[in-house]
Amino acid sequence: MSFGVKSLDLILRKAKLRSGEVRDIGIKDGKIVEISGKIKKRSDKEINVDERLTTPAFVNLHVHLDKSLIGDAVGGNVDTCEGGIRRTWEYKKRYTVQEIKKRANQVVDLAVVYGCTRIRAFADVDTIGGLNPVKALLEIKKERANHVDLQVVAFPQEGILKDEGTEDLLYQAMELGADVVGGIPWIEFGDDQKRHVDIVFDIAKRFGADIHMLVDDTDDPTSRTLEYFAYKAIKEKYFGRVSASHAGALAAYDNSHAARVIQMVRDAEMTIVSNPHISLMLNGRRDVGLIRRGITRVKEFLEAGVNVATAQDDVNDPYYPFGKMDQLEVGFLMAHVAQLGTPAELEKVYDMITLNGAKAMRYQDYGLQAGKTADIVIIDADNIKDAFRFQPVRLYVIKNGKIIAASTSKKKIIKI
Numbered sequence: 001m002s003f004g005v006k007s008l009d010l011i012l013r014k015a016k017l018r019s020g021e022v023r024d025i026g027i028k029d030g031k032i033v034e035i036s037g038k039i040k041k042r043s044d045k046e047i048n049v050d051e052r053l054t055t056p057a058f059v060n061l062h063v064h065l066d067k068s069l070i071g072d073a074v075g076g077n078v079d080t081c082e083g084g085i086r087r088t089w090e091y092k093k094r095y096t097v098q099e100i101k102k103r104a105n106q107v108v109d110l111a112v113v114y115g116c117t118r119i120r121a122f123a124d125v126d127t128i129g130g131l132n133p134v135k136a137l138l139e140i141k142k143e144r145a146n147h148v149d150l151q152v153v154a155f156p157q158e159g160i161l162k163d164e165g166t167e168d169l170l171y172q173a174m175e176l177g178a179d180v181v182g183g184i185p186w187i188e189f190g191d192d193q194k195r196h197v198d199i200v201f202d203i204a205k206r207f208g209a210d211i212h213m214l215v216d217d218t219d220d221p222t223s224r225t226l227e228y229f230a231y232k233a234i235k236e237k238y239f240g241r242v243s244a245s246h247a248g249a250l251a252a253y254d255n256s257h258a259a260r261v262i263q264m265v266r267d268a269e270m271t272i273v274s275n276p277h278i279s280l281m282l283n284g285r286r287d288v289g290l291i292r293r294g295i296t297r298v299k300e301f302l303e304a305g306v307n308v309a310t311a312q313d314d315v316n317d318p319y320y321p322f323g324k325m326d327q328l329e330v331g332f333l334m335a336h337v338a339q340l341g342t343p344a345e346l347e348k349v350y351d352m353i354t355l356n357g358a359k360a361m362r363y364q365d366y367g368l369q370a371g372k373t374a375d376i377v378i379i380d381a382d383n384i385k386d387a388f389r390f391q392p393v394r395l396y397v398i399k400n401g402k403i404i405a406a407s408t409s410k411k412k413i414i415k416i
């Protein structure tokens with residue numbers, strides 16, 4: 001397809017698409033304007049892609065930029081999710097906007113190098129760190145707009161009912177410009193879990209915002225917050241505007257109840273985000289011998305037609321000691337933990353780190369098609385299987401039509 005543009009800003013020659021087809025890609029004013037076998041026009045800037053894998057840049061739908069890189073200061077990962085929350089408190093009291101930005105910017109740099117240009121970042125909102133995390137991430141959103149599109153989630157990590165005063169702070173966070181209302185209902189006591197979900201919907205409706213909650217991040221089979229979240233989304237007609245991370249408890253439900261909840265999630269057009277690094281590290285801690293993997297029923301969600309994404313979640317913080325913001329590494333791990341290994345299944349995993357995240361963030365401009373924003377990653381691989389297998393260098397990372405990161409190709413053995 002050609003838009004009849006005279007001169008192009010950038011042409012990628014011989015780009016290998018996911019389908020295996022080799023195409024030229026023409027870029028103008030930050031957009032893809034032409035994809036064809038041979039673009040006749042010339043540009044001052046052309047890259048010979050040499051049949052390397054070329055896809056839309058990666059999307060990370062769940063990461064805590066505000067807490068990243070504090071792992072060493074708080075003793076690293078030693079226990080469960082609840083333990084991680086507690087061990088963050090002392091550090092959080094000392095948060096300043098500048099200090100958070102310094103750490104978060106390093107993580108954005110990693111994301112860019114590994115070809116990720118769209119990030120949904122969670123910012124804690126509570127009475128310990130106040131609004132500093134939201135302020136810091138909103139500044140990064142503005143300052144790094146040439147590198148990443150950032151959506152900031154106002155996230156009540158300590159609970160809304162458990163941490164009195166957080167509800168007001170959430171409203172303030174949204175007033176400041178946060179994009180998405182977060183929630184973590186499963187950490188509340190008893191009926192407060194439902195009240196938590198209700199409050200999140202009240203705030204989201206007030207601001208016309210989407211919702212992303214962390215649900216049932218526990219092995220406890222009685223945890224039911226995904227079910228109530230889906231119920232509420234259907235009741236409020238919030239179809240397609242809701243995302244849920246973790247949902248590990250669903251794996252422990254009996255099969256007939258799990259099937260019912262999966263159906264509700266589908267009816268709500270909810271996105272499920274499963275983060276295998278963190279689930280493997282934190283969940284099943286009380287198991288002995290046969291230790292559960294801790295992830296939700298990824299395969300069953302996929303079979304039901306639910307939009308599923310996978311994300312980094314944590315980068316060297318109290319929950320997880322590693323994390324390099326490489327969505328290929330995330331997908332590689334997801335393929336193992338959810339046992340997705342056929343060619344068709346690997347295609348689905350690649351969707352989880354690209355298209356499905358963009359769909360949840362409701363970006364209309366995303367994708368490798370004429371008319372879409374030129375957010376592209378060129379990987380030193382022949383195909384997506386090898387991309388997962390070797391997680392090779394990202395030769396070029398392109399954001400809004402501009403090259404923002406580049407690496408050199410394969411290492412060579414020197415003959416002596």
Ligand SMILES: [Zn+2]
Pocket residue numbers: 062064214245313314
């Ligand atoms: Zn998380």
